[in-house]
Ligand SMILES: Nc1ncnc2c1ncn2[C@@H]1O[C@H](COP(=O)(O)OP(=O)(O)O)[C@@H](O)[C@H]1O
């Protein structure tokens with residue numbers, strides 16, 4: 270069967286820096302394929318290569334069996350980049366009509382598609398308003414609509430919900446599900462595990478330009494469930510306290526972080542009960558107790574045994590950005 274996307278050994282170098290490092294995978298028709306990774310992992314670079322915006326250093330890829338730079342491939346795909354490509358000085362209607370013209374659609378076809386998409390994306394009433402007055406969520410919806418004017422079979426979405434308010438995020442996720450239900454294959458990049466879990470049929474985890482693993486949301490969920498952690502601090506030090514905690518039945522591992530301990534467990538309530546008992550037994554007082562959701566870093570380590578390293582601009586303070594998220 271024709272793969273929606275087929276990627277073989279795709280690599281992108283910037284000078285001597287390897288942004289994407291010999292990745293290979295297939296996306297089947299009808300899938301929502303998640304491309305999950307931290308900032309700087311190579312998600313946008315991959316998306317740009319797959320959509321013909323940037324040329325691979327080595328490797329090949331096809332969209333519906335057509336080589337990525339071919340006109341036939343371009344005809345089958347829609348792209349929503351991480352940079353909005355709407356014209357602020359035009360109305361939503363004019364943006365769609367203009368995009369339709371770029372794709373060479375007939376006047377009748379582009380007007381019919383524009384109306385249909387504005388309706389589906391909840392923008393029909395504001396179609397004559399200047400896009401400048403749109404909220405971030407409305408603009409993002411319009412960008413996705415524009416990517417669909419050509420009846421794309423494969424839609425690329427690069428972090429479509431980043432920096433939007435909760436309601437807009439929910440709306441966009443609903444739209445992704447609707448589009449997929451209507452038969453559109455979706456390639457979705459995200460740094461948000463919950464989003465990947467909620468929307469995707471399969472998820473590739475990318476780290477430093479390499480795919481660490483491709484699995485189902487269930488596998489990711491299982492790893493996430495194992496990786497809850499509790500942060501505790503005691504009123505005094507005690508010899509081999511770390512080892513004592515590691516021996517507890519519900520504790521998988523313990524890391525010392527300054528004067529605090531991070532305790533990894535599949536069941537925070539049971540682990541906490543055990544830690545309370547241990548503390549009482551040694552006459553220790555608990556000064557801090559925090560439960561933390563798993564971070565992408567924790568889960569990646571659990572699945573692949575490899576450490577995630579953040580690269581690029583947002584390196585500072587990035588390590589814990591997902592901690593505490595659902
Ligand atoms: N045009 C470029 N020139 C040099 N380095 C780049 C360029 N584009 C991206 N990079 C680097 O490649 C790496 C991957 O970037 P990117 O694909 O944007 O990551 P992501 O989208 O996963 O956050 C980062 O370290 C980034 O700084």
Ligand SMILES: [Mg+2]
Pocket residue numbers: 312313314351427428
């Ligand atoms: Mg990116």
